[in-house]
Amino acid sequence: MKKSVKKPVLAVGPFHPLQEEMEFFQLTIEGEIVTDIDVRLSYNHRGIEKISEGLQFDQIPFLVSRICGICSASHPLAYVQAVEEIAGVKPPERALYVRTIINEFERIHSHLLWAGLAGHFIGYDTVFMWAWKYREPVLDLLEEITGNRNNYGNVRIGGCREDIPNELIPKILKELDEIEKKTEMLTKAILDDPVLHARLKGVGVLKKEDAIKYAVAGPTARGSGIAIDVRRDDPYAAYADLDWNVITQPEGDVFAKAVVRLLETFESIKMVRQALKKLPGGPVSVEVKEIPPGEAIGRAEAPRGETFHYVRSDGGNRPVRHKARAPSYVNVPSFKASCIGQHISDVTLTLAAVDPCYSCTERMAVLDSGGKVIADYDMLLRLSREKTEHIRKSLGLPKKKMEDLPIG
Amino acid sequence: MNWKIWSLKKSPWVFHVNVGACNNCDIEIVNCLTPKFDVERFGIKLVGSPRHADALLVTGVGTRQAAVRLREVYRQTPKPCVVFLIGACPCGTGIFYKGYHVEGPVDKILKEEDPNAIIAYVPGCPPKPEAIISGVVKALAAL
């Protein structure tokens, strides 16, 4: 049966121009209601943990930044912090600030990217185009600082590879104002739209108890009223010196997660500004001679939640064991709690709300009880969009596209 | 010039296959669609079915599980078709060359399937959208 299920999906399956990773979801439905969900990973399994055991400590940051292209600042940071803990090294102050700035830039561009995709999922393609347009200046800044739009590779054991040149700071501040203005417009357009309220509220609710049971992280947890954030709970880099808020929303639905992400973007902008103001002088890295035997943990808050790295060293120049956990690893299984019992037209949206790195949702097939594929991603997307329209009509609103909204 | 090749160059419809990438190349490919780069100017269109495609944009190392699917997609694509390997991973598996679950590089997988496959390489980690567009244009000019 497994073969017959997978074949139609893979052969003619829902390939989408926005498809990213290759996780494969199977939904079992009864009528229109989802009764079970199953996920097959493997397509993207590259064996990073084993490769890591064959690399030297200072090569690994470049490997782990390629775990996920969007979290390519948080993974190396978490790893490097673990190794620094083993070696007992404290990087220079300036390096901590540079790390903070790069990480917050990453969060800004990732959240904007998510906002665009969420717009696409509910049929507002203009939001998609605009949010991705707003994202470009952030990538340009990152390129100017680190030399690459993504995969910055800027963290090394004992500090940072590239410094933020002081003469770049005015430009960054100027761009930040611009980004903040545009994000504000986008946020207003999203949060003030009654259609979106009706479309997103109460959909895909992840209750607080379930959130605890599934041990979710990041905006997914904060959207369910769990105020956890590694940046505050276990401060690293320069977060302890900055003044910012952890955004939480109690509802646990898609709307709450959207609110958390959008408001977090502003917190990130705030943090970058503060960090730039406080940026201390001095070098950005210290030499680390050798890594003694030992084990340690490094944590960092990626845009999607807590990144967790465990490193064990035996005194050689390679780790004996290096475990990496991406936030989606705990966020994705929570679909079991949030999707079951939902209408299938809401499923894409619920999955997207978790931002599962981020387009695993494309790899879906709806199964009826006989295991036959009866709907695909496109159809789910369509259903999702139709529901938006339906709600719009029931609110007595005219047919309106995002073009009319005051963005841009 | 052969009219088939000429029209292929003027109207390359592409289909995006991810065989184990880190998302970076994929995002940069999607970026090519957005207003800043707008590849429809060159007649390039992302299509939703390999059967409609003239070119495959492959990203990722080619993991063991995904390689099976890549072969299937390649078989479904009508020939002539060009395969673009976007990023360091499909070109030579990059930093993952030792991975136990990696069957790539992708050109090896494709050559096993079809020894005459036309393959173009756009290295970079990730290649910028400009690089992807330029790579596609250069490869088409060389046809």
Added chain:
Amino acid sequence: MGAVFERKRKGKKMSEPLQSLFWILVFPGFLFTVFVGLVASWIVRKVSALVQWRVGPPFAQPFVDVVKLVGKEILVPKDAQQTVFLMAPIIAMATVMLLSTMLWRITIDPAKVFVGDIIVAIYLMVLPSLALILGASASASPHAAIGTSREMKLVMAYELPLVLAFIVVIIKTGGQLSLAAIAQHTPVLSISGALAFLVSLLAVQAKLGFVPFDIAEAETELGGGVLMEYSGALLAIWKIAQAMMLVALPLFLVMVFLGGFGTAGGALWAGIGKYVLVLVLVILIKNTNPRVRIDQAMKFFWVHCSLALAAAVILAIVGNSYGLSWL
């Protein structure tokens, strides 16, 4: 076009069958319609791109697309019903070809018509949709199957109001069943006629597979669900058939509602103007509306449109019997 037409007149010496072949395959029929249709599809793509803040494709793009598809390999899914799968696009193209030839010929040579051609035209307009259903269900793909069932429902939904709309026109024009005679009138200049025009415009939208009635097709690419399994020249034939529909259907509306297409001087330009007007209306509806759900579409066509048209029929009868042509 005028010059070509003149040349055509002089070519009376050609033997009758040869001339008919020329009619169908070259001038007003196949080649000419394909050309106009591909230009029209370029306009559709370009305008859509501009709405999305992009530059859009170059002018020759639709032509190159078709040429390229012809040069590609045809893959037939192994579970498909081969004959039907291969025949369906050809049936679709042949019927659109016949339809457009008929419409152009009536325009050019209104004397050579037969009574009741409007009925034949309506019949020919259904066939491409049926061919699509046939082809998709022969392709043995679950996604195409979903598209098929939706397309089928959609056809059933819009055919009734469409026929009612034409009944309104027939009443308005005093029981004419010949397109040439109908084209002498402009029924759109009355309440019932305008209603009928609006509804037919929406039905044309559905026939063309455009938003908001592209329910049977995925949004990201041509013919997503239904055409998923087609490739190469077969896909090209579908594209050509769709492009020709883009000519034939608005042209049909122009003839039935807007007083037809002239063949010389001012009347010709007026005709082109009317065609462009209908095309722009179609594109605008496409770009300013979200997709509706299949049950919404059916309800819309069966309940709202049919009721409106029933009222229009009554208005038209009343208008006729009391000589109130504006009703």
Added chain:
Amino acid sequence: MNQQELNGKISQIKDRLTAIEQPLPNRVYLSCESENCYSVNKFLFEEVPARFVIATGIDAEDCFEIIYHYSYDQTGCVINLKVFIRDREKPAVESITPFLPAAEWIEREIHDILGIDFINHPNLRRLILADDWPDGVYPMRKEVKK
């Protein structure tokens, strides 16, 4: 609950642990044998209560080691529970998924890559290895090279 109270809480299960280490104020490493795995995990998740982060499976040559990582977010403390599985031939340990659904995937993963059997796991199917991966080959074991 501050760090001291947390340490006090942990010492309630001292008899089931073989070692308690605290190299940093907010990093705690506990060790136990595989038969106590279930009860200690249950204590950490339900009594402390800490948030489950992930588990790390390690092939430590003479035995298998699974480290369950918990995070106690009020103090930013990471509690690591090392469970030693001495039987190298038929490594098995009781699954914690029944009370902690968050552990489902990682237990399946460890089953894939190290071949450790999780008793009472509700759904111990292959998760991350390919369909055509040979049975009985566990890539994260030390004897397996590429």
